[in-house]
Amino acid sequence: xxxxxxxxxxxxxxxxxxxxxxxxxxxxxxxxxxxxxxxxxxxxxxxxxxxxxxxxxxxxxxxxxxxxxxxxxxxxxxxx
Numbered sequence: 139x140x141x142x143x144x145x146x147x148x149x150x151x152x153x154x155x156x157x158x159x160x161x162x163x164x165x166x167x168x169x170x171x172x173x174x175x176x177x178x179x180x181x182x183x184x185x186x187x188x189x190x191x192x193x194x195x196x197x198x199x200x201x202x203x204x205x206x207x208x209x210x211x212x213x214x215x216x217x218x
Contacts, residue, residue, distance in 0.1 A: 150208050167218050
């Protein structure tokens with residue numbers, strides 16, 4: 139990962155709290171929740187089995203959407 143990406147990730151992490159201790163970042167992005175792009179800025183569709191247990195999920199129109207800025211950045215900027 140280049141320095142710019144690392145700084146951007148650290149800035150996002152510094153502005154949020156994660157009940158899972160940023161496992162996605164700490165694992166080198168090997169431990170990511172399942173999500174897909176739905177074409178809505180700042181949101182991904184959550185594909186986890188129990189999305190209601192995640193602090194970052196919100197149900198809208200019958201679907202759970204992920205509103206984690208870190209997960210969104212990882213998906214959009216790093217294609218993961």
